[in-house]
Structure formats: structure tokens, C-alpha cells
Amino acid sequence: MRATFMYGAGDVRVEEVADPTIVEPTDAIVRVTMACVCGSDLHPYHSMSAGPTGSPMGHEFIGVVEEVGGAVSNLKPGDLVISPFAYSDNTCPFCREGFHTACPHGGFYGADGVGGAQAERVRVPQASGTLVTIPADVDEKFLPSLLTLSDVYLTGYHAAHMGRVTPGKSVTVIGDGAVGLSAVLAAKQLGADRIVLMGRHSDRTDLGRAFGATDVVPERGADGVAKVLELTGGDGTHVVLEAVGHMPAYEQAYGVVRSGGVISRVGVPQYEKAPVGFGSLFGRNITLNGGPAPVRAYIEAAIPQVLGGEIDPGRVFDAETSLDDVAEAYRLMDSREALKVIVRP
Amino acid sequence: MRATFMYGAGDVRVEEVADPTIVEPTDAIVRVTMACVCGSDLHPYHSMSAGPTGSPMGHEFIGVVEEVGGAVSNLKPGDLVISPFAYSDNTCPFCREGFHTACPHGGFYGADGVGGAQAERVRVPQASGTLVTIPADVDEKFLPSLLTLSDVYLTGYHAAHMGRVTPGKSVTVIGDGAVGLSAVLAAKQLGADRIVLMGRHSDRTDLGRAFGATDVVPERGADGVAKVLELTGGDGTHVVLEAVGHMPAYEQAYGVVRSGGVISRVGVPQYEKAPVGFGSLFGRNITLNGGPAPVRAYIEAAIPQVLGGEIDPGRVFDAETSLDDVAEAYRLMDSREALKVIVRP
Known part of the structure; x- marks a missing residue:
């Protein structure tokens, strides 16, 4: 089959590899029908050291179950499924507490002998706990929105939930x-x-307005903070959802959060230490939280919202490539020519 | 009247000063009948630079209302009252959200022209919102526990509530x-x-056991973390209440918190920056919060718990001095000869 590998910054290749096979009785093999490129895939696209071994890429997909291991009873070949970007058993205490990304039997695509999802097929560990079925006859128009339940929309949802x-x-x-x-x-x-919404790309902030933003602040840093404070009578907002991950975004966050409020982060921090003392968080009783989204905790409630037309998170996709052209998908997102790109095997 | 001032590290003096008077119509004058020394008073006791001007000390007290300003309708001379360590109007949006320490009309004793409570009398700004009455004929045995509602017990409560x-x-x-x-x-x-309970003073941890601790871990640092993980099957605890404020305590906190859990701080941070990135908080969806306790939010519910004998937080007091001997109260706490000292004017 064909699968996507990254060999270094800017070097994305589609290669012919052996089809995945059942390794554990809890595995399933899924034929990927729709995948996409994640903002987090752009981190290695910028900074990965070149080397002889490629990293398997992709962790968001919809597909059709082709084969299941002997311990998988709730799935059968032919089922149309969505996969969260992290697999998990969905039964352990961490999963029951809603933190599937901390599941001791869980893990991530493209690591520990599991392939990536920008591929024709993928082995899904802990398939019973991980995969969520959708009606096989679902209207095609809903597929992009359903694909966002694999990661991007429910990562945004996790931010809002934790906030x-x-x-x-x-x-x-x-x-x-x-x-x-x-x-x-x-x-x-x-x-x-x-x-x-703090953002300065008007085509994107326009979609933000369509999604519910009441105000857009293109300014950054101290000017951006001043603008949000001005909009909120000097007090800031109860909640800040930080979807960038760089230190200036963190600084903006504690600049605009209201006393007693919450900063919820889903942008993977590109820093380890940050201000949390009396002058930043403590003195004003600010809560800081967030982390990798336990998408599996939210996916079942979101599917009917998509199928009922209540939400249309698939509008974040504004381009599409074939699997063979996946390198172009990376280029489009990296150059900001596209917001998010669907990849069809 | 007599009042306590600190002139520098280790230099606590009782001086004769003018009685406080009503300044704003929202003020009350309270005759202090019971005060105490706070752990936070020991910070300047260790590090304050000597100077010609003394800082008024003390922010925890029970007393009798002597006089009220024209805008104070819910209090009258003779009322027995507890004061939170911070005053607040109890009506603004921040107070209504339960964050009285962020009240824009609020403030702290010993600052901005308001005296300290280790004194015979104190002016209480925003008296209607701040002071909480208790029955004038309350049994004396309850007074130490009621005094803890001024700060120490409800600061511990704030930690648990935020956690x-x-x-x-x-x-x-x-x-x-x-x-x-x-x-x-x-x-x-x-x-x-x-x-x-992580602590190594057995007389104190014994009281901790009486208060409900099921385990005591005297080890610190990596050894302490390993011990707590061992006690919890390797997972850590859902909640960590950090009541120290130094960096090693913060490091212990993220070492022993369970994935998806909360670190709630009430020890005033003696640091500004701390680890919050993927390796410490983010990767495991840890929440960090806490801050100065909005005692006023909790005090009314706690009074009947004390008077009903449900809680006896006054057991933290293990010594008592007169106001004239307040310097001795500081010395006893600083040398750890006493846990917490009542000061009677």
C-alpha cells in the first residue's frame, strides 16, 4: 500500500510499504477513506532533522474496517468508523475520568510500531475502545465535519470544556x-x-465570525491585550482558549483573562517554563489547564450534532489533495494558502 | 491605642498610636478581641529591610463593632464580628463570582491607610460587605475556631474548593x-x-491525622514523590493542595498529581516562572490554580459548622500571647516552637 513518511523538514514522501496486519487480538485494520494534515504535522515539517528513516505521518481519519482481531467484538468488516487521533481502551480509570490521552494502554499513530493515517490502511490498536462507528450510508456532505471529530474540532472543544x-x-x-x-x-x-477572536488573517477570522465570534482583534502583544481589555470594560474575559502554543500567546492569555478566570491551552507549548507566580496567575486566582484532547470522550455526543446540522466544523477544510499529492497538502498549509487540507487515499 | 508594627526583619514593636476613626461612610471601627500571627507575616519577619517607618501588622481578627459610618446599615455597635483578611464590597461582579480578593473596592489590612489587626482597634473599609456577625453570647471555646475563618482555615478550604x-x-x-x-x-x-499529608514535623502531622490525613509522607523531593506514587499504585492523586509556596513544593506537586488532576496552590509563590509545558503540566492535562483565598465567599457556611462542632480548625492554635508580647508570638512561630499563636489585645 501507499503511505506518507517525513524524512526531514519539508521532505514528505509517499512510499509503497507492506499492508499492516493484525498484531494484537485487540487490533483492527482500517482502510482509510479520508485523512487530513494537522497543524501539529507542520512542526516537524519546519524543524525535523533529515535522516535515512522516514516518520509515518497522519493521525486523523475516517475509514472502513477491513479486519478485526479476535478480541474485537463491537466492530465488523465493512463498518464505517472515525478514529480519535489517540487510541485508548475506553475502559480504564483514566478513560472513565474522561482523560483518554492518559490511558495506560493507549498511544498515538505513527509511533510504537503503529503506522500513520495519511496512508491507504492503518492498524488501529485497542480498536474496540478507539473506533466509533457512523452510519454506512451517511451523506457524503457530512464527511469533512465528521473527519474533524478525529482531532481538530474536538481539540477546540476540549479547550472550551476545560475552560x-x-x-x-x-x-x-x-x-x-x-x-x-x-x-x-x-x-x-x-x-x-x-x-x-484574536487573529489577523481576515479570511480565517471571517470563518471565526461565522462560527460565533462576536469580536475580532487583529492586534498582537500589548496592543492586542489593551484592545481586549477595552472591549471588556477593563476586566478581560472569563475564559481564554489558547490555540497557538508560543510564549507570546501565553503572555496574551494572562493579559486578557479576567480575575478568577481560566486559561485553557490546546496549542502544544513550545516552552517549558512560563510565568505562574503572584504577578501573572496566582495573585488573581487564574486557573491554567488544557493538554492533548481526549477526543474519544466527546466524539459520541458530537456525531449527532454534525448529522443534525447543528455544527459544521468541516468548514475548516478549504483544500483537498490525493494521497499521491500529500506533499502539496503540506505545502499549501505551510504557506498558509490553505487552512486545512483533506487527503484522499 | 496600642498597635503592632514591623520595622525590619525580626523587629516587631507595639506602639501607642491614635485610635482609628471613620474615614468613609462605608467604614466601621472594630475593637479587636482576638487576633493572631499568620505564616505570611513571617515573610517580612525574615526579609524586610530595616527602615524608619514601621508597617502595620495583622489581618486576622474577631472583634466588637464600636462605630459605623453612615452608609453601614447591617451592623451596629456591640455586634461581635469576624473579618476576612481582605475587605470587599460583597456586591460587585467579582464578589458575586466568588472572587472577593479581586473586588475593585477591596483591599488588605495594613495597607492604603488601613491599619493592621494586631492592635486594639482597626478601621474596616467596606464594612457591610466585609464583616460577618456571630452570636454575641457565643461560647468562648469556639472563638479560636471562629478566628481561623478570618484566614487560615478558609485558605485551606479555598485550596480544596479550587482543587x-x-x-x-x-x-x-x-x-x-x-x-x-x-x-x-x-x-x-x-x-x-x-x-x-507531606510533612516531617510529627507533632504537626499528628494533628493532620486528627484532621483526616490517611497517610503521612515525611520524605521530600524525589523521595517524597516516589513515596506518594507508591501509595497510589503509581498514578498519584487526583488533587494536590500546595501550601508552601517554594519551588521544591511546586515540583513535588506536579510529581505526585494524577493525569487529568489539579494542583491548587495557596502557598504564596516565592517564584514567578515555573514548569508548565508538555513535560510537566500540559502533556498530562494537569490543571494549575489557586490564589489569595476569597474567604468572604466561604465564611457564612463555615460558621455553623464550627458552632455545630462539625469542624474544629482552631486546633491549629497552640500558643497565646498578649498584644504587648506580640514579638514573642512572632519568635515562637519563626522558631517553630509554636504552630500558630493567638494574640489578645
């Missing part, structure tokens, strides 16, 4: 990438009263 | 000072299943 967005709360979203826009949509779903 | 301690949760408390022990008692009140 404890409830009706009447005011929210700032930092970042107008696909995760930031998803966070806007999720905050709107959870009843946020006012949603300030 | 979202609920029945069945496991909790680690870091620090066996009066706030740490109060956090143990509060965690027990909120239904914690298992409470691991």
Missing part, C-alpha cells in the same frame, strides 16, 4: 488556525455570550 | 503548617477518600 465555558461566559480565543476556529465554534456551542 | 475535591477523590497536601493542616481538614470535609 468551563458555560452560558453567559465571555471567552477570548487566541489563534485563527483550524484549532482556534474550532474553539470558537465549541465555545459558541457551550453557550458563550461573547467570543473575542 | 475540586469531591467525595471519592484522592488528595495530597504539601506542607504541614497551619494552612496545610487546614487544607487536610477542608479536603476531609469535602469528602476526600484518601488524604496524603
Whole structure:
């Protein structure tokens, strides 16, 4: 089969490799029908050292079950499924607490002998706990939105959930990438009263407005903070959803959060240490949280929202390539010519 | 009247000063009948630069209202009252959200022209919102516990509340000072299943056991972390209440917190930057919060718990001095000869 590998910064290749096979009785083999490129795939695309071994890429997909291991009873060949970007058993105490990304039997695509999803087929460990079926006759028009439940929309949702967005709360979203826009949509779903989107790409912030942003602040740094404070009577917003991951975004976050409020991060931090003392978080009782989204915890509730037309998170996709042209998908996202790109094997 | 001032590290003096008077119509004058020394008073006792001007000291007290300003309608001379360590209007949006320490009309004793409470009398700004009355004929035996509602017990309670301690949760408390022990008692009140107290002073950890600690870990640093992980099957506890404020305590906190758990801090951070990235908090979806306790939010519910004998947080007091001997109270706490000292004007 064909699968995507990254050999170094900017070097994405499609190669012919052996089809995956069942290794554990808890595995399933899924034929990928729709995958995509994630903002997080761009980190190695920028910085990966070149080497002789390629890293398997991709972790978001919809597909058809082809084969299941002997311990998988709730899935059968032919089932149409969505996979969360992390696999998990969905039964351990961590999963039951809603933190599937901490499952001791869990892991990630493209690591530990599991392939990537920008491929024709993928082996899914812990298939019973991981894969979620959707109707085999689902209208094609819903597929992009269903694909976002693999990662991007539910990562935005995780931010809003951890940020404890409830009706009447005011929210700032930092970042107008696909995760930031998803966070806007999720905050709107959870009843946020006012949603300030900090972003400066007007085509993206326009989609943010369509998703529910009430205000757009293109300014950054101190100017951006001043603008959000001005919009909120000097107090800031109850919740800040930080979907960037760089230190300036963190600094903006504690600059615009209201005393007693929450900064919820889903942008993977590109720093380890940050201000958390009296002058930044402690003195004003600010909560800091977030992390890798336990998508599996939210996916079953989101599917009917998509199929019922309540949410349309698939609008973050604005381009599509074949698997053979996956390198072009990376290039389009890296150059910001596209927000998020579907890849069809 | 006599009042306590600190002139530099180790230099605590009682001086004769003018009685406070009503300045704003929202003020009350309270005759202090019972005050105490706070762990936070020991910070300047260690490090304050000597100078010609003394800082007024003390922020925890019970007393009798002597006079009220024209805008104070819910208090009258003769009322027995407890004061939170911070004053607040109790009506603004921040107070209504339960974050009285962020009240824009609020402030702290010993600053901005308001005296300290280790004194015969004190002016209380925003008296209607701040002071909480208790029965004038209250049994004397309850007074120490009622005094802890001014700060120490409800600071421990704030930690547990922000840490979202609920029945069945496991909790680690870091620090066996009066706030740490109060956090143990509060965690027990909120239904914690298992409470691991990290502290190495056995007289204090014994009181911690009486307050509800199920395990005591005297080891610190990596050894302490290993011990707590061993006690919890390698997973750590759902909640960590950090009542120290130094970096090693913070490092212990993220070492022993369970994935998806909460680190709630009430020890005033003696650092500004700390690890919060993928390797410490983000990768495991850890929440970090806490701050100065909005005692006023909790005090009314706690009074009947004290008067009903349900909680006895006053057991943290193990010594008493007169106001004239307040310097001795500081010395006893600084030398760890006493855990917490009552000061009677």
C-alpha cells in the first residue's frame, strides 16, 4: 500500500510499504477513506532533522474496517468508523475520568510500531475502545465535519470544556488556525455570550465570525491585550482558549483573562517554563489547564450534532489533495494558502 | 491605642498610636478581641529591610463593632464580628463570582491607610460587605475556631474548593503548617477518600491525622514523590493542595498529581516562572490554580459548622500571647516552637 513518511523538514514522501496486519487480538485494520494534515504535522515539517528513516505521518481519519482481531467484538468488516487521533481502551480509570490521552494502554499513530493515517490502511490498536462507528450510508456532505471529530474540532472543544465555558461566559480565543476556529465554534456551542477572536488573517477570522465570534482583534502583544481589555470594560474575559502554543500567546492569555478566570491551552507549548507566580496567575486566582484532547470522550455526543446540522466544523477544510499529492497538502498549509487540507487515499 | 508594627526583619514593636476613626461612610471601627500571627507575616519577619517607618501588622481578627459610618446599615455597635483578611464590597461582579480578593473596592489590612489587626482597634473599609456577625453570647471555646475563618482555615478550604475535591477523590497536601493542616481538614470535609499529608514535623502531622490525613509522607523531593506514587499504585492523586509556596513544593506537586488532576496552590509563590509545558503540566492535562483565598465567599457556611462542632480548625492554635508580647508570638512561630499563636489585645 501507499503511505506518507517525513524524512526531514519539508521532505514528505509517499512510499509503497507492506499492508499492516493484525498484531494484537485487540487490533483492527482500517482502510482509510479520508485523512487530513494537522497543524501539529507542520512542526516537524519546519524543524525535523533529515535522516535515512522516514516518520509515518497522519493521525486523523475516517475509514472502513477491513479486519478485526479476535478480541474485537463491537466492530465488523465493512463498518464505517472515525478514529480519535489517540487510541485508548475506553475502559480504564483514566478513560472513565474522561482523560483518554492518559490511558495506560493507549498511544498515538505513527509511533510504537503503529503506522500513520495519511496512508491507504492503518492498524488501529485497542480498536474496540478507539473506533466509533457512523452510519454506512451517511451523506457524503457530512464527511469533512465528521473527519474533524478525529482531532481538530474536538481539540477546540476540549479547550472550551476545560475552560468551563458555560452560558453567559465571555471567552477570548487566541489563534485563527483550524484549532482556534474550532474553539470558537465549541465555545459558541457551550453557550458563550461573547467570543473575542484574536487573529489577523481576515479570511480565517471571517470563518471565526461565522462560527460565533462576536469580536475580532487583529492586534498582537500589548496592543492586542489593551484592545481586549477595552472591549471588556477593563476586566478581560472569563475564559481564554489558547490555540497557538508560543510564549507570546501565553503572555496574551494572562493579559486578557479576567480575575478568577481560566486559561485553557490546546496549542502544544513550545516552552517549558512560563510565568505562574503572584504577578501573572496566582495573585488573581487564574486557573491554567488544557493538554492533548481526549477526543474519544466527546466524539459520541458530537456525531449527532454534525448529522443534525447543528455544527459544521468541516468548514475548516478549504483544500483537498490525493494521497499521491500529500506533499502539496503540506505545502499549501505551510504557506498558509490553505487552512486545512483533506487527503484522499 | 496600642498597635503592632514591623520595622525590619525580626523587629516587631507595639506602639501607642491614635485610635482609628471613620474615614468613609462605608467604614466601621472594630475593637479587636482576638487576633493572631499568620505564616505570611513571617515573610517580612525574615526579609524586610530595616527602615524608619514601621508597617502595620495583622489581618486576622474577631472583634466588637464600636462605630459605623453612615452608609453601614447591617451592623451596629456591640455586634461581635469576624473579618476576612481582605475587605470587599460583597456586591460587585467579582464578589458575586466568588472572587472577593479581586473586588475593585477591596483591599488588605495594613495597607492604603488601613491599619493592621494586631492592635486594639482597626478601621474596616467596606464594612457591610466585609464583616460577618456571630452570636454575641457565643461560647468562648469556639472563638479560636471562629478566628481561623478570618484566614487560615478558609485558605485551606479555598485550596480544596479550587482543587475540586469531591467525595471519592484522592488528595495530597504539601506542607504541614497551619494552612496545610487546614487544607487536610477542608479536603476531609469535602469528602476526600484518601488524604496524603507531606510533612516531617510529627507533632504537626499528628494533628493532620486528627484532621483526616490517611497517610503521612515525611520524605521530600524525589523521595517524597516516589513515596506518594507508591501509595497510589503509581498514578498519584487526583488533587494536590500546595501550601508552601517554594519551588521544591511546586515540583513535588506536579510529581505526585494524577493525569487529568489539579494542583491548587495557596502557598504564596516565592517564584514567578515555573514548569508548565508538555513535560510537566500540559502533556498530562494537569490543571494549575489557586490564589489569595476569597474567604468572604466561604465564611457564612463555615460558621455553623464550627458552632455545630462539625469542624474544629482552631486546633491549629497552640500558643497565646498578649498584644504587648506580640514579638514573642512572632519568635515562637519563626522558631517553630509554636504552630500558630493567638494574640489578645
